[in-house]
Amino acid sequence: MTKMALKSTATYNIELIRSDLRPDRKTRKASCYRIPNVNAKYEGSPQNDVGMEKAPRKHGTPHPAEKAGVCRSDRNLLTNENQPSWFKEKFTLGHEGCGVVVGLGTDFPQESGFAINDIVAMCPVPGCGSLECEECSNDVPQLCLTGHRSGIGSDGFFSEYCVVDVRALAHVPAGVTPSQAAVATDAVTTAYHAIHRRGQITERDVVFLFGLGGLGFNALQVIQAIGAKVLVSDVKQQNLDEAARIGVKREDIVPVGKSIREWVQENGWAGKISVVADFVGMAQTFDDAQHIGQYARLMFTLPILNQSSLVRQAGRIVCVGTLNHENTVHMKLAIRKRLDIIFSYGGQTKDLREALDLIAKGVLNPMVTDGKLQDFPKVMRDLEAGKVQGRIALLFA
Template sequence: MAQVPKFQKAYVLDHKTLKLNLIEDLPIPELQHGQALLKIKAAGLCHSDLNIIGGLPPFQEDFILGHEICGELVQFRIDKDKEIKENDNKFKQYEEVLNSIGKLYTVYNVSPCRDCSVCKQGNEVSCPVNHLKHYGIGRDGGYCEYAIVEIKDLVLVPKELQDKPEICAIATDAILTPYHGIKKLKKIDENHKILLIGVGGLGLNALQIIKSFNGYAICCDVKESQRTRAKEFGADEVYEKLDETNSYQVDSVIDFVGNDETVKLALSHLKPSGKLLLVGISSKGLKLEPRTITRMVWKELDIQTTCIGTQQDQFEVLQLVGQGKVVPKFEVFSLFEDLHSCLEDMKTGKLFDRAVLVP
């Protein structure tokens, strides 16, 4: 197996001071049974990074930031005398890695235990055992040169994307999240009218996913640039604003903004028994007026939230991207030169597209 240095550069979040420090000589520990070492090729920057650096939720130890990870497999360790749990080999990664040195992998950052009752019911995203122990969110992630991950959390990149680590890093969150949410809607076809409120990065990815299933997409965004992009990606109708008087009678609404106004709008445009999928939720919280609640009950509407996605979803998303059905917009930056300025630009709203950091 390839030679790996003993030390590396990494951005470590000090959980007490909440300072993100670049450590130049962080030791790379020896692999344990069931672990793999990835040479980082790309790591996606995410808005959640700002919350994490802001101390939300509180963490118990220091860790390397970065939860959208794509890297080349350089080493793994499988001890012959140790048992491999069936649940840990759900996607047959233990066999796959044997012939995959040098191949590009993404990491399923949730790293669910797969043994608890929540995981067994298929709700691995909410696994309580690994809560606050996602890669880059409570445990070491990808803003570094080499990441140690569990073999069970690897998701192989399809051959069409083996030389495109940046797009794969994006797929693990900015495409996975809308994809997982869209799967919670009823079957998508040309008769299924979906209203998307706010077509920023995630919204445009959602639009492409919907169009790949031949759904009917109505997009609403106050920004002209985003409306133009929505048209480019095949939106069937595009609006700057929707008024409440003219009901669009849609089957589903996906709200990427999630404030009082957009939720009210969503509930007024849904058909009876329609579903509101909340992908974004305003940090200011949500208040529903009695009139809105009455309307919601009268129409028997469903309100659905969504979070990240399953490991199976991550496989499927990479296939969709590999087939060219979803083409995310992103900008590439240098991990060790630009991370702090990218975080600052994201905070002040200057970062227009999704940023991907490359070591």
């Protein structure tokens, strides 16, 4: 396994924690949390304690963190009572990070292309990379059960230093800020993976997008970059205004409070929507997703389709949001329409690299504001209250 140490540009420093590397540093600051417990504790921890217990020592790199993004799933990680058995009782959160390389593992491969002082973004779950790993060998490393999962049951990026495997790293291109790079590791990469890899959306598609939050707003920009037609819905007017600001026509925006099915019918989109991208994941959005699309020709001839059956036949529903843990599949409707219901989770380092390149070119512009790591508890409360627009990147100060 290849590790390296990093020093972050935005929220945290990444560094291979060894006594001979930083002999002057006995402790490092980190935000540690016990689960289930929404009350985060900001504390100093022994240098070799936080975030290092499964660090890739030989091929990894230590990094001082510069910026770390805050995700709504951080709250879920704190409050969900039924967590996987491999979750630590106490661990450092943070699965979105950007840092500076400050050290290299003992067997770090020089051909990796990374070196001391490189500014890098870090994929939280790069996988173990083993050819014997079912997930990694089948190109789904984000589902790997063996490799380190930064901030997801194991120590992550809300810490001054961390160690990651070289497979997690992507160079941050010129013109990309540390805050943008940090949130790109999840908020952008997850959206990019869902739209490109899982949804396989092309310029020929008509896409209905539910949700313009931390992930959904990035998904919108990815869809626009592809050149597909996109229709959008959100419960917040400010998010819809932002969509209009970046080029979505007002006539392609569902007014807040308007019935989705009625709007689709009234605006002539019945039977024309090929993909629904659900970045909300509530019962209502998933229900609507199954009922909007290309079905106009058969609506009034088949009894089962007579209830506003509007995603097109053989359409695709890409599920990313998880606001409700359980939703209902309309079996007969979905079978007769031969819908593809596709679930997407996380992203991969290759997605991160491509996303960073699009940000550098100005094609994508993540909505992100800065904060301080000490403010994490308040940021979580604001997220829960719906007060946060886009993403917040925390600076380690």
